[in-house]
Amino acid sequence: MIGRSPLFPLSILLPFSTTTHQRLRRLLYLQQALYLVWRSTPGWTIASVGLVIVQGGLPLVSLYLTKLIIDQITNSSVQAFGSIVLLIAIAAIVALGNNLVNGFAVYVSTAQSQAVTDYVNDLLHAKSIALDLGYYENAQYYDALHQAQQQAPYRPTTILRQLIQGGQSAISLGAIALLLLSLHWAIALALFVAVLPGLVLRLKYTRRLYRKWMEWTPQERQASYLSWMLTHESYAKEVRLFNLGPLFQHRFHHLRQDIRQDKLRLARANALGDWVVQSGTTLAVFTAWGFMGYQTLRGKITLGSLVMYFQAFQQGQTYLQQVLSSLSGLYENSLFLANFYKFLNLESAVVEPSPSLAVPVPLRNGLRFERVSFSYPHRPDPVLEEVSFQIKAGETVALVGANGAGKTSLIKLLCRLYDPDRGRILLDGIDIRQFASQEFRRQISVVFQDYVHYNLTVRENIGLGKAGEIAELDEITQAAHSAGADRVIARLPQGYDTMLGNQFAEGVDLSIGEWQKIAIARAFLHPAPIVVLDEPTSALDAEAEFEVMEQFRQLTRDRTAILISHRLSTVKLADRILVLQGGRITESGSHEELMALRGTYYQMFETQAQQYRC
Template identity: 50%
Template sequence: MNKNDTLKQKVKHALRLDRAVRFVWEAGPGWTIVSLALVFLQGVLPLFALYVMKLIVDAVTFALTAPDKTAAFRQIVLFIVLAIGVALLNALCQMIAGLVKEAQALEVTDYIYNILHAKSVEVDLEYYENPQYYDTLHRAQQEGPYRPTRIVNNLVQLGQSGISLVAMAGLLFSFHWGVAVVLFAAAVPGIIVRVKYSGKMFYWQRARTQTERSAGYFNWILTGNTHAKEIRLFDLGDLFIRRFSDLRTNLRQEKLEISRKRSVADLGAQAGATLAVFGCFGFIAYRTVQGSITLGDMVMYFGAFQGGLGYLRQLLGNLAGLYEDNLFISNFYEFLDLEPKVKEPLHPSPVPRPMKRGIVLEQVSFQYPGGIREVLKDISLSVAPDEIVALVGENGSGKTTLIKLLCRLYDPLSGIITLDGIDLRQFETKALRREISVIFQDYAQYYLTARENIWFGNIELSPDSQKIKTAAKHAGADNLISHLPREYETILGKWFEDGEELSIGQWQKVALARAFLRESQIIVLDEPTSSLDVKTEYEVFTRFRKLREGRAGVLISHRFSTVRMADRIFVFEEGRIIERGSHEELVRYGGKYASLFEKQAQFYK
C-alpha cells in the first residue's frame, strides 16, 4: 500500500461522527442535553415568525378598507405584540444557545487537552526521536482541541436547520412545487465549492506540516530563553527572523492562493443563487398581481423562500462542515491511534524486592528504528546489589542507549536483559521504572518550586516529606536552597514571577536530589557531576557510596576522578565493550582506559 492509499484509508475511517460525539458527550453531558433541547425550539420559531408577519400584513391590508379603523388597529396591535413575543423568545433562545455553546467548547477543549497529554505520556520514547511523530503531534494539537465541538455544533445546527427547512419547504410546496425545487437547486453549487476546497486545504496542510513546524521552531528560538545568550553573542537574530519570515511568507502565499480560487468559485455560486431568489420573487409577485394570493401571502411566501434558502444553505453547509471537520480531525485520530512499541506483558511478574542477583545483560544488541547502524553490539555485563559499575567511552559509543534499554524505554533488537533472572519484558513498565532512579545528562529543569523539583523524584511521598530535605542534603543542594528567598517554596527559573535562576551546577544538584529521593533498587547517574566543582563532586560520591546499600549503581562519566570510585568499569567503543575491570586493573592493562586516564591526568600534573 502506497502513502496516498494509506492517507485515503485514514480519511475514510475518520469520516465517522461517533468518536467526536463521544468526546463531546464525555466532556459535558449536561451541556449537550441543553443544546439538543434548544434545537427543536429554535427550529420551529422561524415558521411562527413568518406566519405572524403574514397576519400583520393581511390585517393592515384589511384595515385600509375597514369601516371601523380602531377595531382593525387593535387587531394589528395584538398581532404585533405576538410578533414581539416570538422575537423575544427567539432572542432568549439565541442567548442561551450562545452561552451553552461557549461553555461546551471550553469543557471539550480542556477534555481534549487531557487526552492529548495522556497520549503524549503513553507513547514510547521512540516516537519522540522520530520527526514524523512531531508532524503527527503538531497536526493533532492544531485540530484536536476544537474540531470535536465544531462537529457536534454542526450536527446541532443541522438538526435545527433541517426542522426549519422542512417547515419552509412544506409552506412553499403548498404554494407551488416548482418554487420548492428551485429552492434546493439554488443551494447546491455553493456546497460543491466548499467540499472541493475543503479537501484541497486539508491535503495542503498535511503537505506543509513540516514547514509550519520549521517556522514554529524559529519562533521558539527567537522568543525562548534557551538560545537567548547565543542569539545576542553571535548576532543571529536577523538571520533567524529572515528564515522565519521566508517560511511564513511561502505558507501565506500558498494558502491565500487556495482561498482566492475558492472565493472566485463562491462568487459564481452566489450569483446563481441570487438569480434564483429574485426569479422566484418575480413569480410570487406575479401570482399576487393576478389575485391568486393576498399581499400577506406574498410577504410570507417570499420570506419562506428566502428563509428556506438560508436554512438549506445552512443545512448543506453543516454537511460540508462535517465533511471538512472530519477530514481535519482525522489528524487527531491518527495521533490517538499510535500504538506503543514497548508492549506490556499479559501476565506481568512482580519485580523482585529486594533483588538478590541484580541486573544481567546477555549478548544485547540494539539499533534505533530507522537507523542504519547498530548502536549496541553483543553487550554482556552484570550489576550486582551493593555494586557500582561505571560505563566509560567516547560520545556516541552507546552508553546512554544502554540505560534507555535498562529502563525499558526501548527493547533490545536481540539478546536479553534480566533482573534476578527474569526478563525485563515480563514486568509491568511502571513497576519496573519505580525501581530505577535516573538522572540523564540532559536532566529536566522544572520551572516550579524547589520542593517540587525534588519531590517529582518520588510523588508517592507527601510533598511535605522530610525525605525531600534529606535528599537535597545528600546531593549538596540543601545549602543553596536554604539561601533562596523562600527556601524550598521558591520558584526556580525565570518563566514565572518571583522565580530565581540557578547556575547549571546548581540545577544539577537539584536533579541529583530528585534521583536520590526515589526509593529505588537501581540508581543510574549519566554525567551527574559534569557541572559540579571538584569538592562538591567528591562529597556527592562519598554520600552516593553510603546510599548504595542494597542498591545497584550505574555511573556514566567522562571524569576519571569520578569513575575510579566504581567497583568495576566497562569501556565502550563503537557499541562494544572492549575492556572491563577495576580502575587499578585497567590502568595496569595499559589499553584504551589507561590511555584516556593518562590524557586527563596530564591536566592535573
C-alpha cells in the same frame, strides 16, 4: 522490535484519496467525535439538542405571525386595531423568546466547547506520555502531533455545532419547503437548485485545503521552531553573540511567506467560484420575487402571503445553505479528525506484558545483560552489539567510554524506555519485559546528563523524585543535604518555596551546577534499589564533586548502582569498571586491574591525569 518495524504509520502523511473504504472510515471518525463530545459533556449535549428543536420551530411561527398581521392590517378597519395589537404582542413575545433561547444556546455552546477542548487535550497528553521514547526520535511523529494539537481541540465541538446547526436548519427548511410547495412546486425546486453549486464548490475547496494543510505541516513546525529560538532564553546568548537573529528572521519570513501565498491562492480561487455561485443565487431570489408579485397582482395570494412567501424563500435559502454548509463542514472535519484518531491509535513498541510478573524486591542476584544489540529507530547503524555483562546486587559499576560509545543507550534499555533489537536484560533472572513498565521503573532512580530544569518551586523540583506520592518536607531537605543543594537553597529568597527558572513571576534561575544539585537531590529522594547517575558531576566544581560523590557512596550502600562519567577520577570508587568502545564492552575490572592492563582505560586515565600534572 523497535528499529526493525516502522514505529509510525506513514499513511498518516499520505495524500488524501477518496476510496469507499476511506469514506466509511471518515463516517466512523464522525461517530467517534460525537461519542467523544457526549462522553465529555453529556449534560450540555442534551441541552444543545433540546435547544435545536426549539430554535428550529420558532422561525416558522414568526413567519406565520407576520402574515396574519399584514393580512389583518390590509383587510380590517380601525375598530379591529385591538386584534392587530394582540398579534403584534404575540410576535414580540415570540421574538423575545427566540432571543432568550439564542442567548442560552451561546452559553451552552461556550461551556461545551471549553469542556471538550480540555478533554481532548487530556487525551493528547495521555497518549504522548504512553508512547515510546522512540516516537520522539521521529520527525513524522512531531508532524502528526502538531496536526493533532492544532485541529483536535476544536474539531469535535465544531462537528457537534454543525450537526446542531444543520439539524435546526433542516427542521426549519422542511417546514418552509412545505409552505413554498403550497404556492408552486417550481419555487420549492428553485430554492434547492440555486444552492447546490455552492456545495460542490465547498467540497472541492475543502479537499484542496486538506492536501495543502498536510504539505504545510513540516513548514509550520520549522517556522515555530525558528520563532522559539528567536524568543526563548535558551538561545538568547548565542543568537546575540553570533548575530543569528537576522538569519532566523529571514528563514521564518520565507517559510511564512510561502504558506501565506499558498493560502491566498486558494482563497482567490474560492472567492471567484463563490461569486459565481452567489450571483446565480441572487438571480433565483429576484426571479422568485417576480413570480410572487405576479401572483399577487392576479389576486391568487394576498399581500400578507406575498411577504410571508418571499421571506420564506429568503430564509429557506439561508437554511438550505446552512444545511449544506454543515454537511460540507462535516466532510472537512472528518478529513482533519482522521489525523487525530490515527494519532490516538498509535501503538507502543514497548509492549506491556499480560499478565505481568511482580518485580522482585529486594534485589538478590542483580542485573544481567545477555547479548544485547540495539539501534535507534530510523538509524541503520547499531549503537550496541552483543553486549553481555552482569551487575551483582549491591555492586557499584561504572561505565566509561568516548561520546557515542553507547553508555546512555544502555541505561535507556535498562529503564525500558526502549526494548533491545536482540538479546535480553534480566533482573534476578527474569526478563524485564515480563514486568509492568511503570512498576519496574519505580525500582530505578536516575539522573540523566540532560536532566530537566522544572520551572516549579524548589520543594516541587525535588519532590518530583517521589512521583505519585506526597513527599514530606523533612524528606526533601534530607535529599537536598545529601546532594549538597541545601546551601544553594538557603540563599534563595523563599527557601524551598522559591520558584525556579525565569518562565513565571518571581522565578529565580540557577547556575548549571546548582541545577545539577537539584536534579541529584531529586534522585536521592527516590528510595529505589537501583541507582543510576549519568554524568552526575559534569557541571560541578572539584569541591562540590567530592561532596556529591561522598554522598553518592552513602546513598548506594546496600544498593545496586551504575555510574557514568567522563571524569575517571570519579569512577575510581566503583567496584568494577566497564569500558565501552563502538557499542561493545572491551574491558572490565577494577581501577587497579584496568590500570595494570594498560589498555583503553589506562590511556584515558593517563590522558586526564596529564592535564593535572602540567
